[in-house]
Amino acid sequence: MERVLITGGAGCIGSVLAERLVSRGDRVRVLDNLSSGKSEHLAALADTPGFEFLEGDLLWPNSVKQAVQGVDMVYHLAANPDIKFSPGDPTDKDLQQNTIATHNLLEAMRLAKVKRLAFSSSSAVYGISEKLPVSEADPARPISLYGATKLSCEALIGAFQNLFGMECWIFRFANIVGNRVRAKGRTVIGDFIHKLQDNPAELEILGDGMQAKSYLHVDECVEAMLHAVEHARGGLRIFNLGCADNLSVRRIADLVALSMGLEGVRYRFTGGEGGWPGDVPRFQLDVRAIESTGWRALRNSEQAVTAAIHASLHGNGGVPCRP
Ligand SMILES: NC(=O)c1ccc[n+]([C@@H]2O[C@H](COP(=O)([O-])OP(=O)(O)OC[C@H]3O[C@@H](n4cnc5c(N)ncnc54)[C@H](O)[C@@H]3O)[C@@H](O)[C@H]2O)c1
DSSP states (O other), rough: OOOEEEEESSHHHHHHHHHHHHTTTOOOEEEEOOOSGGGGGGGTTOOTTEEEEEEOTTSSHHHHHHTTTTTTTEEOOOSSSOOOOOOOOOTTTIIIIIHHHHHHHHHHHHHHHHOEEEEEEGGGGGSSOOOSSTTTOOOBBOOOOHHHHHHHHHHHHHHHHHHOOEEEEEEEHHHHEOSSSSTSSHHHHHHHHHHHHHHHTEEESTTTTOOOEEEEHHHHHHHHHHHHHHHOSSSSSEEEESSSSEEEEHHHHHHHHHHOOSOOOEEEEEESSSTTTOOBBOBBBBBBBHHHTTTTOSSHHHHHHHHHHHHSSSSOOOOSOOO
């Protein structure tokens, strides 16, 4: 039995992790400011002995100090989850929500002598890679503020790990899809479903539709993290987390239309390689490092996306987590 803190535990991925840890008998505390997470995600755990929800913010020193007290390990998932930068957005949002928030957490952990940290980084740290699939040893040259600040979090974690004798796991997630509802338009699957519900004859697709990315089901993402934390011990460990293939946006449109029973949908592409400024049009992860620990994704990208579409259309949850 471990005492675990999950930052961002009311989110799409954090809430699934919380359920999984509680089910195996851990004592779980969640710190979340409910900015994009929802307390409904944790409703099933609310009265469970050993589960505690703290509504608070990583940018508030007292919240962080209180959250780390008495825990053995932290899963740090809280972040600004929105990779898209829209004109008019403050350019320091990711800096605050990712970099500063992560520093606050690391410092609170140091002071409270909490030594183990798992962090949800992103494949966005790689930017546009010269070769695919991209491995953990390849250069990371992010092209979004989100990716840049995730990489800065990784660097801070590496420094704290080295200076203060911590044990840390960094997971560079593929696009995680699953069963929790997210706001309209923030995920490719959710976007397509909502647009086709509004107009079943035509679908606007951002970019040229050839963008291709790796997808992983949220249940498998959680299992992979737990597996690595148990089996890949010592120092600082960095893993790409995903499956080995990728899937095009156009194919996702086909899968959504098919699942909705629609035929002859006209696709209208907005054009350009990427869906938005800062989008990485194509990526594929080299997952040999995580596979060498004995974990392997059971579903490929298409199977993971199909399961997420099905769950969002036919119950069992809702629209997937953010790609
Ligand atoms: N979903 C994906 O496809 C994906 C891909 C790569 C990386 N990630 C990373 O995985 C993590 C979880 O993502 P998710 O999809 O579950 O997103 P999410 O938005 O559902 O979860 C993030 C949670 O963090 C909380 N939060 C944000 N800022 C906070 C703060 N300052 N203090 C306390 N809580 C705060 C939010 O309320 C939310 O519950 C994030 O770090 C995200 O960057 C996700």
